[in-house]
Amino acid sequence: MMNTLSRAKLRSISAAALLIGLAACQPSTSEKTTDDMASKTSSDVAKPVKIERSPTKNAYFGDTHVHTKNSFDAFIVGTRTKADDAYRFAKGEAIDNGEGHQIKLDGPPLDFYAVTDHGEYMGVIAAMRDKDSHISKTETAKSIFGLFGGSREDRMNAFIEIGTTIVTGEEIEDIYDRDFIDNAWAENVAAAEKHNEPGKFTTFAGYEFTAMEILGSIEDNLGAVNLHRNVIFEDAAPKRLFTTLDSPNPEDLWTWMNSERAAGRNVISIPHNSNGSNGQMFDLAKTDGTPFTTEYASNRIKNEPIVEMTQIKGTSETHPLLSPQDEFADFELYEILIGSPTRSKVDTGSYVRPTLGRGLKLEAELGENPYQFGFIGASDTHVSAPSLSEENHFGKFANDMQPDVRGSVPPEGAKAWPEGFEIAPADLIAATQYGASGLAGVWAESNTREDIFNGMKKKETFATSGPRIRLRMFAGENYEPTILTKPNLTELAYAGGVPMGGELKAQTKSPTFLTWATQDPNGKPLQRMQIIKVTPAGEAIYDVACANGSAINLATHRCADNGARVDLSTCATNDSTGVAELKSIWEDPDFKAGEAAAYYVRVLENPKCRWSTWDAVRNGTPPNPKMHTTLQDRAWSSPIWVK
Numbered sequence: 299m300m301n302t303l304s305r306a307k308l309r310s311i312s313a314a315a316l317l318i319g320l321a322a323c324q325p326s327t328s329e330k331t332t333d334d335m336a337s338k339t340s341s342d343v344a345k346p347v348k349i350e351r352s353p354t355k356n357a358y359f360g361d362t363h364v365h366t367k368n369s370f371d372a373f374i375v376g377t378r379t380k381a382d383d384a385y386r387f388a389k390g391e392a393i394d395n396g397e398g399h400q401i402k403l404d405g406p407p408l409d410f411y412a413v414t415d416h417g418e419y420m421g422v423i424a425a426m427r428d429k430d431s432h433i434s435k436t437e438t439a440k441s442i443f444g445l446f447g448g449s450r451e452d453r454m455n456a457f458i459e460i461g462t463t464i465v466t467g468e469e470i471e472d473i474y475d476r477d478f479i480d481n482a483w484a485e486n487v488a489a490a491e492k493h494n495e496p497g498k499f500t501t502f503a504g505y506e507f508t509a510m511e512i513l514g515s516i517e518d519n520l521g522a523v524n525l526h527r528n529v530i531f532e533d534a535a536p537k538r539l540f541t542t543l544d545s546p547n548p549e550d551l552w553t554w555m556n557s558e559r560a561a562g563r564n565v566i567s568i569p570h571n572s573n574g575s576n577g578q579m580f581d582l583a584k585t586d587g588t589p590f591t592t593e594y595a596s597n598r599i600k601n602e603p604i605v606e607m608t609q610i611k612g613t614s615e616t617h618p619l620l621s622p623q624d625e626f627a628d629f630e631l632y633e634i635l636i637g638s639p640t641r642s643k644v645d646t647g648s649y650v651r652p653t654l655g656r657g658l659k660l661e662a663e664l665g666e667n668p669y670q671f672g673f674i675g676a677s678d679t680h681v682s683a684p685s686l687s688e689e690n691h692f693g694k695f696a697n698d699m700q701p702d703v704r705g706s707v708p709p710e711g712a713k714a715w716p717e718g719f720e721i722a723p724a725d726l727i728a729a730t731q732y733g734a735s736g737l738a739g740v741w742a743e744s745n746t747r748e749d750i751f752n753g754m755k756k757k758e759t760f761a762t763s764g765p766r767i768r769l770r771m772f773a774g775e776n777y778e779p780t781i782l783t784k785p786n787l788t789e790l791a792y793a794g795g796v797p798m799g800g801e802l803k804a805q806t807k808s809p810t811f812l813t814w815a816t817q818d819p820n821g822k823p824l825q826r827m828q829i830i831k832v833t834p835a836g837e838a839i840y841d842v843a844c845a846n847g848s849a850i851n852l853a854t855h856r857c858a859d860n861g862a863r864v865d866l867s868t869c870a871t872n873d874s875t876g877v878a879e880l881k882s883i884w885e886d887p888d889f890k891a892g893e894a895a896a897y898y899v900r901v902l903e904n905p906k907c908r909w910s911t912w913d914a915v916r917n918g919t920p921p922n923p924k925m926h927t928t929l930q931d932r933a934w935s936s937p938i939w940v941k
Contacts, residue, residue, distance in 0.1 A: 349497045351749075354788040355741040355758070357768045358750060360410030361388070361684050362504065362568060362738050363528050363609060363676030368415040368482050369506075370423040370460065372680040376696035381413040381489035384682035389499060395681045396696030404687040405766065405820050409745050410500035410738075411493075413486050413682075414528045417505040417541035418464045421482025422473050436472040465510045465522055469543045480538055487535045496746045503535040504528055507567065509546050511578065513640070521638030524574040527551065528606070528676070532564035532751040547585050549594075552601040566754060568674065570606035572653075573614040574636045577645025580653040580669055582660075595666035604672040604754055607650045607761050607934065608736035610685070610694045611636065611678060615900075615934065616651040619644045624839055626902065630733035630763065630929065654832040654896040654937060661894070662834070672757025672799045672936030673898070675736030684737070686764040688929070689869075691734040691909035704729035706913035706922055713919055721924050730925070734909050735763040739933070741770070741797065757799025757936045765818035767933040771798040771899045773940070777810040782881045787814075798898070798936040805940050808889035813842060815880045815901040815933065822903040823876025825930065826857045829884060832896045832937075838888065843880040845904075862904035864928045869907035869915050876904040899935040906931070 364384050365372045376396035383393045388411040392402040415421075425431040426439035433439055441447050441456040463469050483505065490501040509525035525548060529539075540554040548567075555565050572579035583589055607614045612632025621627045635642050646652040650673065657669025677684030678694065685692045692699045701707045708715050721730055739760040742749040753759060760769045770788070774795020781790055791812050796802060802809055817824050827843040841850050844857035851858070862875040880901065905928045907915070914921040921927045 347497050349744045349746060351743045353743060354792060355743055355753075356745075358409035358500075358740050358742055358745055359766050360408045360412075360500070360738050360740070360750075361677050361679075362412045362414065362502070362530060362674065363506075363570060363606065363678045364411065364413045364682060364684070365415055365506075365678070365680040366413055366486075366682045367424050368421045368486060369680065370416060370419050372415075372695075373423045373427075374457070375680070377681050379682040381415075381486045381682075382492070384413050385411055385489060385493035385501060387683040389493070393683060395683070395692060395699065397699070399692070399699055401681070401683050401685075401692050403683075404690055405818075407499070410502070410740070410750050412502040412504040412528070412530055413489065414504040414506045414530075415482075415486060416464075416508050417479075417483075417529075417539040418508055418543055419460065419473065420479050420505070420539070421485070422475070422479065423460075425478065426473065433473055433475065433478060438470055438473045464508050464542055465512055465546065467543055467546045474543065476538070483539055484537070494747070497744060500745055500747055500750050502530050502532070502747065502751070504530040505539055505541075507541060507548070507551050509542050509548055509551075511546075513576075513635075521635035521640040523576045523578050523642075524571045524636045525569075525579060526571060527567040527569050527602070529555070529565060529567045530751075530754075531558075533747050534563045536561075536563060549585055552597055555601050556597070564751065566604070566751075567602050568604055568606050568676075569602060570609060570676065570678065571611055571614065571632075571636060572605070572648050572650065573612050573632055574634070574642050575648050576635075576643040577647035580647040580650075580656065582647070582656070590660060590664060590668060592664045592666050595660060595664050595668035598668040599666070599670055602671065603757055604674045604759055604936070605650055606676050606736075607673045608675045608763050609678045610732050610735060612731065612733065613735065613763065614649055616649045617644050620646065620649060620652050621837060626900075626930065626932075628926075629932070630735060632731050632733075634731070651830065651832060651837065655834050655837070658832075658894045658896065659834045667939075670801075670896075670939060672754075672759045673761045673934050674738045674740075674754070674759045675761030675763065676738055677736060685734050686737060688734050688764075688907060688909045688931075689912050691912070693729055694732050695729075698729045698732065701913040701917060704732075704910075704913075705925070706910035707917040707919050715920060715923055719923065730922075733763070737762045737764055737766065739766075739769065758797050760798065760933055760935045762933040763931045765821035765903065765931050765933070767818055767821070767824075767901060767903070767931075768816045769899060769901055769933045769935050770812075770814040771897075771935040771938060772796065772812040773800070773802055773809040773897070773938045774812070775805075775809060777812050777883055779883045781812065782883060796938060798938060801939045801941065803941050805889075806891045808886040809940055811842075811882075811884045811886075811897065811938075813880075813882045813884065813899045813935075815899070817876075817878050817903070822871065822906050822931065823873050823878060824880050825860055825862060825876050825902050825904045827880040827882060827899060827901045830898055830900055831886065831888075833893055835893075840884070840886075842884040843882040845875060845877045845880075860904075864905050864907055866907070866911060866921065866927055867915070869912055871904060871906055873904065894939070894941045896937040896939050898937040900932055902930045902932045905929065
């Protein structure tokens with residue numbers, strides 16, 4: 299059996315931890331941009347409109363991690379859509395996935411969107427294939443796409459060299475044309491300005507800072523650890539980006555971001571795929587190996603107030619080995635280094651839950667917490683469009699829609715899985731481990747750049763694994779149980795405490811936590827709502843609301859089984875066992891005055907078929923025995939810190 303990328307004759311670039319394939323390349327059209335595009339701001343294109351504002355805030359859903367043809371890895375595997383197409387998709391239109399299939403959102407349009415192409419060589423690979431571009435005349439372009447480029451292996455090695463420079467920071471001179479890259483960035487900025495509609499649909503200019511660290515030497519072929527960030531601008535954007543070809547050190551990125559902020563351009567960066575970082579994303583030392591300082595901790599959290607904790611390449615909440623008491627921890631794990639069959643290490647610094655405890659320890663030492671971050675979800679799509687539906691999952695890359703190449707049906711047309719079947723290490727690289735996730739949620743007063751960006755800075759954000767579950771969390775000293783039935787519940791909650799992302803100080807007794815979740819109208823009903831507590835000493839999980847009002851076992855802190863089941867032969871579910879809404883008022887039975895803690899909410903839907911099982915049902919064959927057959931989609935609030 300071969301996965302999506304190996305079927306397309308793609309190969310792993312261990313040095314850059316990217317998947318590429320020359321066989322997927324197709325001719326592109328010539329697209330020109332001009333320098334003046336980057337100077338556009340929303341005031342140039344937006345018409346004055348009356349913005350309806352809500353002081354108790356609304357939930358807005360979007361994606362802050364989207365790749366188009368301007369990303370070198372997306373283009374090489376067949377993506378031909380631009381930023382303009384990506385924004386049209388988010389507004390509800392259908393677009394081409396790169397292999398002639400029309401893809402469209404399952405559900406209503408999104409509220410906000412950010413195209414975040416890789417800053418390194420932005421637009422360059424597409425231009426290498428474009429005969430009207432001067433980039434196509436370079437020796438590097440000819441070595442890959444030219445008539446006399448040599449054997450396939452020669453062409454592949456030439457492309458691998460490009461990917462390697464993204465890790466090493468040593469650019470290839472003939473294609474590293476900063477003016478051209480600036481114009482590609484200007485094209486993306488112009489598309490964001492064109493589609494921004496204050497009060498209706500919000501766009502952000504953004505890009506990916508593709509930091510990685512090679513394990514061993516390039517020749518060792520051991521892969522690389524992921525230190526990627528998405529850089530998001532509130533409104534005005536610079537004409538030139540800071541990428542790993544300027545410096546692969548994230549600390550240098552933050553210095554540049556500070557200078558951008560000083561110049562009036564508000565910006566944050568969002569780490570992602572910490573699950574593939576071998577513990578380095580949330581480490582205990584700086585990049586140069588020296589210990590954290592108070593100044594470092596303060597600078598880091600200022601620049602990175604939220605982290606991406608779920609996406610197509612897995613969920614970075616926690617791991618069963620780190621949270622053995624959490625029966626729901628084994629959820630859409632991606633357990634290899636990105637673009638490599640090398641297994642990633644299960645380390646505290648790779649997952650956000652244990653890192654919350656690490657941050658509290660650091661705060662006790664430094665007086666500042668570098669890891670007091672909120673949570674957000676995003677897709678990391680490479681076809682301009684997030685695939686958020688299990689039933690209609692179209693994957694990350696153009697050819698991920700084919701069941702036989704994403705490992706969900708038996709190989710070579712067989713009607714059963716071979717005895718002793720195993721997934722080959724190389725096949726783990728791509729679609730077999732991809733999930734239909736994730737989605738960003740932000741509580742904001744209006745659907746505008748200012749308010750949504752402010753919600754991200756304040757960490758009033760939540761992550762979902764795909765469904766549009768609305769999730770709220772507050773903590774205060776005097777919430778009464780009757781508040782749950784008040785028509786002005788939210789107003790009272792804000793007046794009496796702090797929302798997710800907030801902090802309560804000097805508590806002598808447990809705060810009262812107010813939690814509230816409503817299901818996606820197009821999704822499965824909710825099964826349970828939990829509060830997860832993290833301290834420097836460990837973690838604890840408490841169910842706080844159960845479907846149909848069933849009692850919580852006081853010894854185990856768990857809801858009773860609500861009887862939700864999935865028929866694997868048809869994917870039918872008994873949805874009456876779940877509920878549309880869960881609310882709770884809760885106090886920590888194990889609260890210790892003086893012990894710092896972070897609390898966040900996790901709400902779970904009833905189980906349903908995973909995308910791989912849907913493929914098997916449609917194919918009339920058993921599900922892949924090496925994949926989970928069902929899953930429980932979920933949402934996570936940002937934490938509230940009690941100190």
